[in-house]
Amino acid sequence: MTEVRGRVRWVEGEQFIGRIEDDKCSVILGEGGISPMKLLLLSVAGCTAYDVVMILKKMRQPIEGLEVDIKGERREEHPRIYKRIHIHYRIYGNVDEDKARRAIELSQDKYCSASAHLKLSGAEVTYSYEIIPAAGEGIEAQDR
Structure with missing residues (x-):
């Protein structure tokens, strides 16, 4: 422990x-x-960003950058916990789309402890991603 x-x-x-x-x-x-609740949201973004970069590097993908946008919707009544969270990943580099999706899934389903805490409290966590190749247009994927 x-x-x-x-x-x-x-x-x-x-x-x-x-x-x-x-x-x-x-x-x-x-x-x-x-605020502590905004810090919690930022912690989730930082946790999953770290996971995705490390997983893609381990997969030997040519990742050049990553940005993670996160937004959360809180309940009106106390305790004002997050009820919905959406994470959008912007992956830079000539990264294979299947491997990018797999890295995000591994982070969300297995490795990101911060995200798991929010899911255990009942928050619905969804995500989307796009891949922006080194020289070209982005590949937009379905929302999850």
Whole structure:
């Protein structure tokens, strides 16, 4: 079992600073920073982006870049958890479409722990992707 420790410290007003032990950066929460729920959404995007790049590299695909756009819809009633999330992957390079789709599926179905947490809370997570070759037009795939 892996244990992770962190600390959030109230600065003043509605501002807090959070840090995970041994990490080199801190995050400002609340006033002047990012809300915890937006940070959660960004964590999902970062988690799946990392997975997809590592998987495509392992597949020896010529990935040149990746952008992940994410949007979430929250419930109106408390607790205001995410009920729907959509992730759009923009993959740059001459990457094989079947391998790109497989990398995304592996991230979403097996590796991305942040996404799994939201799915366990009942959020519907969907995704779409496009591949933008090194020199040419993008390949748009079906939404999932």
